[in-house]
Amino acid sequence: MNLAKGVIQFMLLELKLEFRLKYAIAALLMYVLSTVYLVYFSLEFQGVREDLLPTIWSIFFWLIVLFTTVNATFRSFSKESHGRMLFYYNLMPARVFILAKILVNALISLFLSVLTTLIFWLILGNPSQNIWVYFLALTIGTVGYSFLFTYISAIAAKAGSNLSLSVILGFPLAIPLLTIIVKLFGEAFKPELSLNFDNNVWIALGFNFIPLLLALILFPYLWRD
């Protein structure tokens, strides 16, 4: 009970800080907007935007979501100064800290990916046929990414605050989740669900759960200096 209370309080603090520093969220929004525009123009000038295949649509979409998530989660550790980390270290147990960070990152990433969806629908059209499956896959995928990358960012931040290190360490580990999510996401573009849809949802949830559990177990060791 105490743990939950601590986590919620720290989450609220993090979110408040996030809203106070509006430029940070604005920078991420800008990042999403400009990459979607990049995709839009490259498709437009190839003359394929009109009859864009759903597969291509979803590949672009997931790449942008992946990079946005990496950026969003990496910021959550790189923005903290050494002094502030020390302060947090004395203030709360490591598990409260990482759990709150993970959940805040999941919320922010989810917000950004829903926003990416809206921008995609606006300028590239909406080829999806099953909106529930679309948002289910989107939620599982984004939340899973942010679980994974929050922990990876914690490692990368300890190793010297380098975004490219976070990408190098995280992308190979993101591929397992990506393969399943792309499979799930593809179902949203078909009129009917395939037979092993439920099974795939459980596997994807499992791949969300594993990084979360490992992060909770391992972070206390990582935090100690």
Next chain:
Amino acid sequence: MDKFLKQYWWKFSGILLLLFALIGGLYVPLYNGQEGLAFPNLPILNESIRNLLYHVPMWFAMVVLLFLSFIYSISYLSKPTVLKDNYAASFANIGVLFGSLGILTGMIWARSTWGAFWTNDPKLNGAAIGMLIYIAYMILRASVDDEMKRGKLAATYNIFAFVIYIAFIFVIPRLTDSLHPGNGGNPAFSSYDLDNTLRIFFYPATLGWIALSLWVASIVIRANTIKQVLEDNYEEI
């Protein structure tokens, strides 16, 4: 483990087993109705069935080494010493070496049986991702200077990565069909196919390759230990 790695008996028996398996594996003919020892003569596979003695045991050796690396990373977190970090890193490095050899032998084999060096097969993708993960592990190690910090970061990443990787290679092949023998109706050396002649050579080969990989790893560990001692003494001078 420390003592075990210094002993000689398993190294030499491993080499003997390996010699027996590899020489015998090339010498035994395929089954053509003749008497005596013979390997099964399966369609598609033909003579390439002998790759079972190289490719598959190399993967086993890789998994054993990566598992040992994982164990040493856990033990490092509970009680950090430089030696444990050295063990974890060396096992991972040699594991990647054997994994690469496994990929190479598999690729040469795939060229002659499937007609291409690389196919979109779940096991191949799993192998490629495994290599990427452990190369990332090495990059992480190289990017941190401080010894204790490097050990800690590398250990936490190693544990994190190994669990996800194992989950992946166990789950993914069940999602799609594989071209590998035994999956999706391909001729296989499954329980009834892996006949007794092949077994005589396959088990020694497995033990032999694992012993060889451990031997290489033990040499690397000793070299690293010597290097560290020299560096420490150099600083004192």
